[in-house]
Structure formats: structure tokens, C-alpha cells
Amino acid sequence: MTKKLIGPFTQLLPLANLPLHGALADNVLEIIKNGGIVIEHNRIVDVGPYATLQEKYSPTITFVEIDTPAVCMPSYIDCHTHIAFGGNRANDFALRNTGATYLEIAEAGGGIWSTVQHTRDASIEELTAHIIERVNVLIKQGITTIEVKSGYGLSVEQEVKTLRAIQQAQKQVPADLVPTCLAAHMKPWDFAEDATAYLEKIATELFPILRQENLTNRIDAFVEKSAFSATEIRPYLRSAKEQGFDITVHADQFTSSGSVIAVEFGAVSADHLEASTENEIQILAKSDTVAVALPGASLGLGCAYTPARLLLDKGAILAIATDWNPGSAPMGQLMIQASILAAAEKLSNAEVFTAITSRAAKALNLYDRGQLQRGQLADFNIYATANYQNITYKQGTLLPQQVWKSGELIYT
Ligand code: NIG
Ligand code: FE
Incomplete structure (x- = not known):
């Protein structure tokens, strides 16, 4: 050639x-x-x-x-998305804008759990088609590497279905998809035993399938009041690490919980961080764990932004991603969100562009782009x-x- x-x-x-x-x-x-x-x-x-x-x-x-x-x-790298989902949560958005909180809606059966129902109802072909449609929206923005999480299946079978759908979608799109298993998104309401038993089941039954079918090399977990506590998540992450997976964590979204664990486990990234305090910022800054800001979730929830300026000034590695999901971040527009964050947090162009190129690549453990x-x-x-x-x-x-x-x- x-x-x-x-x-x-x-x-x-x-x-x-x-x-x-x-x-x-x-x-x-x-x-x-x-x-x-x-x-x-x-x-x-x-x-x-x-x-x-x-x-x-x-x-x-x-x-x-x-x-x-x-x-x-x-071209850009969106290092955090949840685009493998069925259904729509326009009603959650309307409810939040009239006073209900994200956690209240989740506790009432809306939130992540309602998307789980729609995603479980979708066939693998339907789910694959949804992913492809959303990938094409991202490609037009100049995004050519896209992380895609599971996490709306919440059973061994349904998580496998979701990750297979991502694998199928990869064969039909020109962008690179980087799949991540987020079976630890929340404890499914239909799982009879406690959170620890659920996580143990995932680690012993799902992790080997991920390896056998080459479905993903990345494990994510949501550490938060409505999801998993530090005590519940540590053995799960330990098991993931022992089995050779890269770790990433949904951390400090509403309360400061998760980023310290992310660093403790040598996670490739700690994402959200809207509620990070000085202590977490210091710990992240001294680490090689990429701090991923998700302004789309701040815009979707009407919440504070990730303290991107402080993170950078203390020496952290800052990436910016869309978090595209049906609940907290329905927009899916990386440059709109990154430039809004830049105006709010006072980020230079160099900081914005590296946050969606080389620094986002590091969050995915990729060094060839x-x-x-x-x-x-x-x-x-x-x-x-x-x-x-x-x-x-x-x-x-x-x-x-x-x-x-x-x-x-x-x-x-
Ligand atoms: O990153 N925080 C947890 N997970 C997603 C939201 C998922 C949802 O609301 O469906 C997030 O914001
Ligand atoms: Fe997310």
C-alpha cells in the first residue's frame, strides 16, 4: 500500500x-x-x-x-459511556426538574432499575442496533474510540447478552469500541440475597465467561449509597484484579466514596468526582489513576461539576467523557459538554483537547492513539x-x- x-x-x-x-x-x-x-x-x-x-x-x-x-x-476518545441500553427516562428528567432527586427516583423504582427492565426486554439484535445508532451519533462528533459499559443487565445472563451486543456492534462500526463490565451498577431488586452474595456470583460465574468469550478486560463498579458500599466492593475488586482485569470506578458522584478505593486498587480511572473533597483530590493527584469528569451528568442532573481546575492544579490526570446514559446524562455530545466545563472550570484549550485525546486514552490503558x-x-x-x-x-x-x-x- x-x-x-x-x-x-x-x-x-x-x-x-x-x-x-x-x-x-x-x-x-x-x-x-x-x-x-x-x-x-x-x-x-x-x-x-x-x-x-x-x-x-x-x-x-x-x-x-x-x-x-x-x-x-x-480524533477524540469518549472513555465513559453507557450506550448499551433499552428504553428512555424522559420521565425521570421531568421529575427531577420538579424537585425529586436522582436517589429518590431510584429508590421509587425509576432510575437505573427501570432501564434494566427495558434492556432485559430488548433482544440482542435490538440492543446491538441501539448501540450502533448511538455510535454513529458519536462518530459525527469526531469520536473514534468509544468505551461502552454494560450494567443494565444485572444478571449473569443479561450482562453476557449486553457484552455480546457490544461485540456484535463492533463488527458493524468503524470506531473502536472498548467494552466494560458494569455488573456492579446496583444490586438488582430481584436478587434474593445480599449485595455481597450478588457480587460473589458475578465474580465467580460471569468473570470466567468474560475471559472465555473475550468480552471485556475491564471491570467497573458504582460505589455509592444507592449502589455498593466500600466494604461490599473491596472483595469484588480484589477478585477482578486477581483475575487480571483493569479496574475503573464510578466514584464520589453524590458522596465522597470510591476514588480512594480506585487509587487503592490501581484503577485506570476514577469517574464522576463531583463530590470529591480536598482529601480525594490530593490522593488522585498523586496517583496514575485518571480522573474522569462527566459534565453531561452535571448538566443532566443539574448538579455541581467535577472540580476539574483543582484536580489539574494539584497534578491529576484529567479526562472528560460524555457518560451518555438514559438517566443522568442523556445528551451524548462530548465537545458541547467539554467546552461548557471549560467555561465553568476555567480550562485551557490544551487541557480540554488532551482530556479527550491522550489523557482519555490513558483512562482506557491505550497508548497507540x-x-x-x-x-x-x-x-x-x-x-x-x-x-x-x-x-x-x-x-x-x-x-x-x-x-x-x-x-x-x-x-x-
Ligand atoms: O454514570 N452513576 C451511575 N451510573 C450512571 C447513571 C446510570 C443511570 O442513571 O442510568 C452515571 O451517571
Ligand atoms: Fe457512568
Whole structure:
């Protein structure tokens, strides 16, 4: 296969070799004017000034000319979604907006449990179709790696069905899906014994199936009053870790619970953190666990944002994800949410872009994407604008004109 030179770009932002931890000012951003990118098969071969690349690689190269003005950046990574669900929770949203809390609705049988009913009722084909439809919504935003959690099955059989649906969807979409088992989303109401017995059953019966069928390498747990306590979740996470799974935790969403456990277990990420206090922020900042802000959940619930500024200033690794789910975060729009968080929390463009590229990749334990440099996957977005700042300035309404994944143009 011949190499392709793509460009010229008015501005090319490689977002490469930036530190993972801590605050980033915009002057760290390398901006290549009249830049180009050379790809071969699914990988990046070279990045630099277009004229230099043209000279270096001709005559053996194919040219893919881009209309200017154009800005090129790595494509995005949504490292936290729950898009494998059936049904709709518009009524929860209406109830919350007239005074009921998320936890009250959950206790009354709405919330996660109502989505479990709809997801269980869906056939695997229906669930697969829902996932594909939502993945396509994300691809148009320039997102080419998407984490997808189970967690609305809440039995061995139904969790397997959900993870198989994600596996089926993967065969039909050009984005990379990263599946995660969230069987510990809450104790199912129809499970007769206690939470510990439920988690033991999952660890002994479901975990081996996840391995056998290669369904996922990641285990998530919701540590919260309405879900699992620290005491209940520790043996579960220990078992997951012993069986070689990566750990991620829904932490500190309503009360400060979970992020300390996440760090204790060397979790790849601790997500939510709206209720994190100084103590948790310090612990996260000193760790390699990525702190994932989910502004879509703050917007959906009308709650506080994750203290992103403080986390960065203390030295944490900050990622931003949509948390797309039918309950707390129904929007599913990454750049809208990231730029709203940026305005609220005072985040630089460098902090926003790394939070949805290299730092989000780290949350998924992936190191082959999120930066435009030799050897990385050729995953990038092209915007019809002359100034990269317009991307956050337009607050997610400026969409990419082209989305490339693994060297292929997948959306235009
Ligand atoms: O990340 N917090 C727990 N899980 C989801 C919400 C799931 C739901 O409400 O259906 C979240 O916000
Ligand atoms: Fe979530």
C-alpha cells in the first residue's frame, strides 16, 4: 500500500508528547502552519510542514488534498459511556426538574432499575442496533474510540447478552469500541440475597465467561449509597484484579466514596468526582489513576461539576467523557459538554483537547492513539476553519468536516 500525504492544513495540532499529569497552558500546543500528515495503512508515518513532506516522500506518494482553511487534530476518545441500553427516562428528567432527586427516583423504582427492565426486554439484535445508532451519533462528533459499559443487565445472563451486543456492534462500526463490565451498577431488586452474595456470583460465574468469550478486560463498579458500599466492593475488586482485569470506578458522584478505593486498587480511572473533597483530590493527584469528569451528568442532573481546575492544579490526570446514559446524562455530545466545563472550570484549550485525546486514552490503558505522531493510529479530525480555538469557542456546534479512523475516511 502506498503512503498518502494528507493536507495542506492551515493549522495542524499534533497534541503529541504533552505531559499526562497536571495543568497545561495553551502555549505548550505545537501548531504546524501549512501542515501535512503522511499515513500508510492504518498508521501515521510522518507529520510536519506540507512542503517538506511533499519533497521528502515524492514521487512514491498519493496526495489527498484538503480544501482550506482546515484544522487537523487527533480524533477524540469518549472513555465513559453507557450506550448499551433499552428504553428512555424522559420521565425521570421531568421529575427531577420538579424537585425529586436522582436517589429518590431510584429508590421509587425509576432510575437505573427501570432501564434494566427495558434492556432485559430488548433482544440482542435490538440492543446491538441501539448501540450502533448511538455510535454513529458519536462518530459525527469526531469520536473514534468509544468505551461502552454494560450494567443494565444485572444478571449473569443479561450482562453476557449486553457484552455480546457490544461485540456484535463492533463488527458493524468503524470506531473502536472498548467494552466494560458494569455488573456492579446496583444490586438488582430481584436478587434474593445480599449485595455481597450478588457480587460473589458475578465474580465467580460471569468473570470466567468474560475471559472465555473475550468480552471485556475491564471491570467497573458504582460505589455509592444507592449502589455498593466500600466494604461490599473491596472483595469484588480484589477478585477482578486477581483475575487480571483493569479496574475503573464510578466514584464520589453524590458522596465522597470510591476514588480512594480506585487509587487503592490501581484503577485506570476514577469517574464522576463531583463530590470529591480536598482529601480525594490530593490522593488522585498523586496517583496514575485518571480522573474522569462527566459534565453531561452535571448538566443532566443539574448538579455541581467535577472540580476539574483543582484536580489539574494539584497534578491529576484529567479526562472528560460524555457518560451518555438514559438517566443522568442523556445528551451524548462530548465537545458541547467539554467546552461548557471549560467555561465553568476555567480550562485551557490544551487541557480540554488532551482530556479527550491522550489523557482519555490513558483512562482506557491505550497508548497507540490520541496524538498525531509516527507510529500512532491514523485517527484524526479535519475542521473547515482557520483557527483551532473556534472548536471550543463554538461550544461543540462546529463539527468536523472529515473524520479519519485507522487511515480510512469514515465520515464526511
Ligand atoms: O454514570 N452513576 C451511575 N451510573 C450512571 C447513571 C446510570 C443511570 O442513571 O442510568 C452515571 O451517571
Ligand atoms: Fe457512568
